[in-house]
Amino acid sequence: MLPTDPTKKISFTRCIKEGDLxxxxxxxxxxxxxxVCQNSAFQNRFGAFKHSDWIGKPFGxxxxxxxxxxxxxxxxxxxxxxxxxxxRTQILYIADISFVIMYLExxxxxxxxxxxxxxxxLTTSLARAVAPTGHVYTFDFHEQRAASAREDFERTGVSSxxxxxxxxxxxxxxxxxxxxxADSIFLDLPQPWLAIPSAKKMLKQDGILCSFSxxxxxxxxxxxxxxxxxTDIRTFEILLRTYEIRQWRADCTQGTGGGSAGSxxxxxxxxxxxxxxxxxxxxxxxxxxxxxxxARGHTGYLTFARLKCLS
Amino acid sequence: MSQNNVQLDPIRNAQVTxxxxxVLLDINDGDRLVFARLTSGSTLKIGNKNCSLQPLIGCPFxxxxxxxxxxxxxxxxxxxxxxxxxxxxxxxxxxxxxxRDNRAIVDDNKAQCLSGEDIDEMRRQxxxxxxxxxxxxxxxxxxxxxxxxxxxKYKLKKQKKYAPKVLLRRPFARRFLRVDTxxxxxxxxxxxxxSDVLVVDMAGGLLTGAVAERLGGTGYVCNTCIxxxxxxxxxxxxxxxxxxxxxxxxxxxxxxxxxxxxxxEQSDQLESACNMEIQSNEQKxxxxxxxxxxxxxxxxxxxxxxxxxxxPVNKISKSHKVGEKASQETLKLWKENGFSSMIVVxxxxxxxxxxxxxxxxxxxxxxxxxxHQYLQPLATCMHSLQVRKMAIGLQISEPWLREYQxxxxxxxxxxxxxxxxxxxxSGTRTATNASxxx
Numbered sequence: 001m002l003p004t005d006p007t008k009k010i011s012f013t014r015c016i017k018e019g020d021l022x023x024x025x026x027x028x029x030x031x032x033x034x035x036v037c038q039n040s041a042f043q044n045r046f047g048a049f050k051h052s053d054w055i056g057k058p059f060g061x062x063x064x065x066x067x068x069x070x071x072x073x074x075x076x077x078x079x080x081x082x083x084x085x086x087x088r089t090q091i092l093y094i095a096d097i098s099f100v101i102m103y104l105e106x107x108x109x110x111x112x113x114x115x116x117x118x119x120x121x122l123t124t125s126l127a128r129a130v131a132p133t134g135h136v137y138t139f140d141f142h143e144q145r146a147a148s149a150r151e152d153f154e155r156t157g158v159s160s161x162x163x164x165x166x167x168x169x170x171x172x173x174x175x176x177x178x179x180x181x182a183d184s185i186f187l188d189l190p191q192p193w194l195a196i197p198s199a200k201k202m203l204k205q206d207g208i209l210c211s212f213s214x215x216x217x218x219x220x221x222x223x224x225x226x227x228x229x230x231t232d233i234r235t236f237e238i239l240l241r242t243y244e245i246r247q248w249r250a251d252c253t254q255g256t257g258g259g260s261a262g263s264x265x266x267x268x269x270x271x272x273x274x275x276x277x278x279x280x281x282x283x284x285x286x287x288x289x290x291x292x293x294x295a296r297g298h299t300g301y302l303t304f305a306r307l308k309c310l311s
Numbered sequence: 312m313s314q315n316n317v318q319l320d321p322i323r324n325a326q327v328t329x330x331x332x333x334v335l336l337d338i339n340d341g342d343r344l345v346f347a348r349l350t351s352g353s354t355l356k357i358g359n360k361n362c363s364l365q366p367l368i369g370c371p372f373x374x375x376x377x378x379x380x381x382x383x384x385x386x387x388x389x390x391x392x393x394x395x396x397x398x399x400x401x402x403x404x405x406x407x408x409x410x411r412d413n414r415a416i417v418d419d420n421k422a423q424c425l426s427g428e429d430i431d432e433m434r435r436q437x438x439x440x441x442x443x444x445x446x447x448x449x450x451x452x453x454x455x456x457x458x459x460x461x462x463x464k465y466k467l468k469k470q471k472k473y474a475p476k477v478l479l480r481r482p483f484a485r486r487f488l489r490v491d492t493x494x495x496x497x498x499x500x501x502x503x504x505x506s507d508v509l510v511v512d513m514a515g516g517l518l519t520g521a522v523a524e525r526l527g528g529t530g531y532v533c534n535t536c537i538x539x540x541x542x543x544x545x546x547x548x549x550x551x552x553x554x555x556x557x558x559x560x561x562x563x564x565x566x567x568x569x570x571x572x573x574x575x576e577q578s579d580q581l582e583s584a585c586n587m588e589i590q591s592n593e594q595k596x597x598x599x600x601x602x603x604x605x606x607x608x609x610x611x612x613x614x615x616x617x618x619x620x621x622x623p624v625n626k627i628s629k630s631h632k633v634g635e636k637a638s639q640e641t642l643k644l645w646k647e648n649g650f651s652s653m654i655v656v657x658x659x660x661x662x663x664x665x666x667x668x669x670x671x672x673x674x675x676x677x678x679x680x681x682x683h684q685y686l687q688p689l690a691t692c693m694h695s696l697q698v699r700k701m702a703i704g705l706q707i708s709e710p711w712l713r714e715y716q717x718x719x720x721x722x723x724x725x726x727x728x729x730x731x732x733x734x735x736x737s738g739t740r741t742a743t744n745a746s747x748x749x
Contacts, residue, residue: 010651013648028703108504132505219722220717235717240710242707242709308392
């Protein structure tokens with residue numbers, strides 16, 4: 001997934017090979033991660049897609065099924081992975097993930113501690129940010145979940161930058177071997193305040209901590225315990241509003257049927273113009289945007305804090 | 312588990328400031344953020360006083376300073392907070408059962424007995440800011456009648472005015488674009504070490520710098536200008552970049568990256584234009600005017616203020632050269648392999664007018680993200696990309712960011728927030744060669 005391995009980096013000449021992980025794209029809200037294997041086939045409602053047809057094609061290609069249905073094959077990225085991974089827990093999405101990486105000031109070479117690992121959605125992005133010289137040490141108290149996460153990191157090719165440990169961070173704290181070595185720490189725990197004293201010990205001078213909590217009571221308690229040794233304590237909520245676009249055509253020439261003046265045609269494809277693809281008459285055809293009807297209303301609160309500089 | 316393989320970047324891991332280093336100064340707990348360059352002559356204006364930044368040189372990042380009234384005018388001195396300070400504050404704040412309210416408070420401007428002259432006199436006699444605040448509280452007729460919450464608020468307000476605090480920070484890309492918007496652009500543009508990222512950066516170099524920081528001296532960020540004159544990249548110089556990172560930032564014109572065979576005459580012209588641009592101190596082609604970077608004190612999202620007179624970013628003598636013209640070999644490599652991704656911040660241009668030429672330069676399956684302050688140009692751009700089947704996974708998103716005040720019994724969203732962080736069109740380039748079509 002990461003371009004740190006030059007043989008995996010996408011380019012005009014890099015083609016899909018046996019063993020590659022591809023993201024099969026049907027629609028923007030319907031994708032699947034598939035490992036390419038010469039003899040297998042991918043099945044969906046559009047028919048059967050033979051993997052052997054995929055090998056040798058560039059990433060980003062459209063491929064066809066036995067029934068003439070089509071999908072696109074994309075190179076995996078942490079963003080696409082977040083959309084296709086199997087949810088063993090509630091996961092973090094792109095808006096929270098991006099903000100966390102930015103605010104934790106992660107750059108190549110950083111050492112990051114994370115707990116819990118959960119489904120590994122954030123972990124994959126943490127790995128991208130610190131690679132090739134940094135490392136993510138992530139902990140989950142659930143043995144099976146940790147094992148599944150490890151398998152996922154192997155599949156996506158980030159395992160050389162991620163180490164998964166089985167440990168109850170709330171109960172035991174982070175391992176002492178990381179004392180004073182962490183550039184940043186991310187906590188997604190039910191009682192984050194229990195892990196804060198250990199986090200303080202792990203952080204380098206001026207290091208940053210982030211705690212993600214869905215409930216405001218958790219935030220309240222975390223902030224109270226953070227005030228002891230941390231400064232710059234700030235809590236944010238971030239959401240994304242997405243938009244859908246429609247082509248609006250004021251169709252004055254047709255007096256029959258539903259083509260009354262100013263009607264909105266829902267299928268923009270009806271209006272596709274051949275040739276240059278430019279709109280026939282820009283005066284009676286415009287593209288309009290509006291927010292999508294359904295949106296995520298809440299994910300969680302992100303609390304950031306920086307270790308107080310006392311020396 | 313062991314942490315071998317973890318190499319430390321000496322710049323990123325420098326614990327103390329040095330002469331000539333760029334820093335971010337956080338004044339009064341996020342009220343104002345200022346970039347500055349630490350030289351013996353640089354000053355910072357706090358309130359109506361100019362303070363020398365000399366005392367900040369050689370101090371650890373994260374150090375706290377306060378303004379003292381010295382004999383030769385105000386100066387910044389280091390304060391080391393004790394952890395107990397805040398515990399006390401916390402206990403004070405958790406007074407249970409509150410009997411006072413605002414029934415006895417009359418807004419007639421007579422509550423404060425100290426006059427402006429009194430305060431000036433105290434200053435002349437060398438009173439510290441803390442002492443002035445104490446005096447103000449002692450001379451306030453209404454202070455005792457206030458609730459403990461508003462007592463605290465009053466004290467904080469006076470402290471900010473008479474005893475301002477300055478926190479020394481490592482500079483980090485945070486604003487021009489709202490921080491959440493910039494962070495999304497970097498994610499959606501899949502910025503990772505070893506990538507070759509094509510950027511159109513009309514945000515003064517903020518985007519270029521933020522991408523270069525994530526690349527950490529590997530790969531390239533190719534800063535492309537639409538038209539003839541290269542865009543300014545002044546902000547890049549604030550990052551304290553190492554030589555490797557500076558070298559990963561290169562410039563190329565659209566014709567450089569699109570043309571099959573380069574004409575050396577054209578490239579020479581661009582090169583001289585670049586050099587002129589670097590030397591020029593004029594604020595000409597920057598698309599980010601000072602008005603865009605408005606100061607918001609209580610806003611949860613901090614603004615970065617570039618104060619040219621305090622931080623002479625234009626007159627950097629020793630720093631490594633940033634934004635050299637891309638070499639012919641590099642251009643050739645990009646033509647053969649394509650860029651790994653593209654990020655565009657060009658709030659004054661119609662994105663479709665140049666995205667249609669830039670998108671074919673990306674590798675197949677390369678992600679891209681285009682920022683615009685208005686929704687409409689992105690909607691038409693998205694439609695055009697859909698119609699031509701140039702990209703899939705197209706989505707327009709608008710980030711929404713809200714900060715919270717978290718205090719015992721007083722937790723609520725902050726009263727001020729940024730209303731619009733702009734819009735982002737993201738998507739993935741599709742393969743267009745014959746083998747993928749039927």
